[in-house]
Amino acid sequence: AADQEAAIANANNWADPRGGYMNQAHSALAQVNKGNVKNLKAAWTFATGVNRGHEGSPVVVGNMMYVHTAFPNNVYALDLNDNQKIVWSYFPKQDPSVQAVLCCDNVSRGLGYGDGKIYLQQNDGNLVALDAKTGAKVWSVLVNDPKVGATNTNAPQVRKDKVLTGCSGAEFGVRCFLAAYNIKDGSLAWKAYSTGPDAEVLIGADFNKENPQYNALSVYQDVNGGNKQGGSFTALPNDQIKIGEKELGTRTWLKPQAVKDGWQHGGGSVWGWWPYDARTNLVYYGTGNPSVWNPDVRPGDNKWSMTVFARDLDTGVAKWGMQMTPHDEWDYDGINEVILFDKGGKTYAWHHDRNGFAYTWNAANGTLIAAEKVHPFVNWATGVDLKTGVPKKLASASTHQDYNAKGVCPAALGTKDQQPAAYSPKTGLIYTPLNHVCMTYEPVESKYVAGQPWVGATLTMFAGPDGVMGGFGAYDPMTNKKVWYNKEKFSAWGGALTTASNLVFYGTLDRWFKAVDAQSGKELWKFQVGSGVIGNAFTYGLKGKQYVGTLSGIGGWAGVAMNLGMTNPTDALGAAGGYAELTKYNAAPGGGALTVFSL
């Protein structure tokens, strides 16, 4: 949308949930710098009145700020020129039962903006377009049906004339997708499933033309007695893998599950952040885990779960796609954000996967140029074959039904989860909030019932070998080698922001909002907010003054158990035990609030 593109081009705005089409979360504003950041003071705060996890960030266009909340996903339009007076508000009426089918807290990751409208993806599946001036509903469509366990937590992202939205529900056996709606009237432009026939995954004849090896039938063979205790699947030698295959979204689900064919309840959720390159018209995103978490009932690669796709924005047809974790055994979702950046006249797509590897592709054709462990504690694979993208799995971390695999690193929530990284074109580095968590993982038998949880694994979580639960690091995306790394007591579960003055901002679960030096990682400033931060740092300018802000409000997978007072270590899929100490830093439930700072 022209108004959105103009708004994004003006650094005083924060008109896209991740700052712009490339998802870099970089701002050209530089008034707050390394010298004066120590003087940053709270300028104003806004309590959202909702006591659950607050992810994402507001969007800012001119003098207006649009703030969202966790379920029931209220929206407030604040006039920044008039002491943040509420110009309009929107209170969706959602069936409270929706909360029971949100896997990992009642979160919403924010709002989209474009064509004079604010887009809200409600948890109950309704995508609504609100008049940005009045808050009046312009159109509304139902994207997902919570009755079968399908929900939404993603921020809608407007790319050109489409609003993109997704699907959550891989813990309920939902077959998920990415969908594009026309911003004018909410009509469906296309929908691309993560599993199923090529015609429904929108895979055309030229898919992976430059890398036909990504179109391989199952890459693992059952050498060690695969589906039994202590057994493992080992990757076939490259020359024995059949490449250039078709219909892999059905054929890599080798054994039908209890219900229909596995792919029909195959998961592959889509709830991340999706960049777009206007020069090639390609949009990028990752898909989540295959359902169910018990790998024994779905032998095969389970494509196209755990995959990063590049699709044409107009048609949805996939140009390329590479699966990061074939035959997932650990819930290592591939949904984490993709970030685009330019270097030496080329454009690259970067992605830090839950599986503990960071990947960099040639964005135009999907050729993999780097894949490295984010931290040495990653112990389920030794590395990634750069030609095929196939990880070299280790039998020691393999998981099987009724066998409790111990000491698997990272834990299911990955070395990074929903918390998006940021890129700085100034330093050429990626800044990543990190989890440093390991787990035990025991797959169990689980029956599919529509609308009921269908997880099929029991987990516990604990701190990794550095003795902490998290960190924050800078990485060179051309090699994915670490430049610097700071430990954090807990996972850094909020998104990062970079500024042109070489500052990086992020928040922590123990209530700190911090600024660090982009070059050295040195902590330059911090402020303690009211509740743990799982929101994304953002910045805007008004009347010549730069503001930096964050939502706070503990929650998400890391915080949901303490919010609900769960104490059994395996509750919340292991997060209750792993993050038990959060109760020393947070009230439960943690209240949602926005805090905005200036010099």
Ligand SMILES: O=C(O)c1cc(C(=O)O)c2c(n1)C(=O)C(=O)c1cc(C(=O)O)[nH]c1-2
């Ligand atoms: O498979 C899914 O459908 C699905 C959905 C969501 C979600 O929508 O929030 C999460 C996850 N999976 C998930 O695996 C996960 O680690 C996670 C963390 C969070 C969060 O907000 O902290 N959501 C989700």
